[in-house]
Structures are given as structure tokens and as C-alpha cells.
Amino acid sequence: MSTRGRIRDGDKAAFGQLFDECSKAVYNHAFRLTADWSAAEDVMALTFLEAWRLRAKIDAEGGSLRPWLLGIATNVARNVRRAARRHDDALARLPRGEETPDFADEVVGRIDDAERLAAVRQAYGRLRRQEQDVFALCVWAGLDYAQAAEALGIPVGTVRSRLSRARKKLAGTGEPPPGPRQVIGDRGPAKEEIR
Secondary structure, three states: OOHHHHHHOOOHHHHHHHHHHHHHHHHHHHHHHHOOHHHHHHHHHHHHHHHHHOHHHOOOOOOOOHHHHHHHHHHHHHHHHHHHHHHHHHHHHOOOOOOOOOHHHHHHHHHHHHHHHHHHHHHHHOOOHHHHHHHHHHHHOOOOHHHHHHHHOOOHHHHHHHHHHHHHHHHOOOOOOOOOOOOOOOOOOOOOOOO
16 A cells, blocks of 8 residues: 555554655745744644644545645645734734733732731731731721721720730731721720720
């Protein structure tokens, strides 16, 4: 059986021999068509994939398969150029002035956020339970002193003093937490005794 017949019947060794014999010619042809070595490599790879897919159409009789491969490479290069042109056109239609955000910046931000959260959770864990409750309600949940006092069933002055102590303890951790949402007329933490 001829090499053509063997390739048509799916003989992988015969197809490998065809690759060894013609890959350089296909690459050179692709490079001339694309003027880009990377694109030429892609075209060459796609050409042989397409040739394998189309192998059943090969006539059993005939000469070299090099012209057939170069024809496939020409079509593949045309498709690659068309896809690149569509890609460029799509990019050109994007609104000007808007940058596509780099996901690497988001990943770095998430890592930084995770590290900061771990540090905050560690510092939060060093507070007494009553201070944690007040801190969580006033700082994280955004309740004012009166709302936190109502939620915990304690006087407003106790909320203020516990929050004040929590802030002092957390101030040594490097980044003091933000203050609670203040109500108009609220003068901030008062120095009152804890009940």
C-alpha cells in the first residue's frame, strides 16, 4: 500500500513521516503568509491537525502530499488572519478611554485584603467578648451607640466605654479600625464607668 493509502487509512506512523518530511516547508510557507514566526507555528500545527481530519479525502494514487498540505496551510493562514482581524475590530469598537482592568491587580488586592483580614481577626480575638460585641456592632455593622446599646441591652455609656477600650487595644495593631457611624450631635465616646 502506498504512503497516501496508509495515511488515508489512519496509519499514524505514515502521518508522522509526512510531518517529518513536510513540516519545514509548511512552516516556511506559513511564515511567508503571516510574517510572524509565532503565527506561522500556529498555522503549521493547525495545518497538520486539519490534514489529519481530512485524510479520508486523499486519493490513494498520486505523488507528494506537499502541495495538498500547502493548500491547507493557505486556507488555515487565511482563517487565522480573518480571526485576528475580527479580534482587532472588536477591540476597536470598545469605548475609548476605558481600560480593561488587569485581573492581576485584583488578585494582588485580594491577597492583601486576606492578609489584612487575618491581622484584624487576630487582633479582634484579643478583645474581651463584650468588647468584641460592641466593636462588631458599631464598626463592622455600622450601628450608632444607641442602636448597639439597644441590641445588647446595655446603657449607651457602656457601649461607648467598651468601644473606647477596644479601639485602644486595636490601635497597637498597625491599622486602627474606623470609628462607628456617629449620630448628629453625638460627641463620641464618653468616659463612663462600665456596669
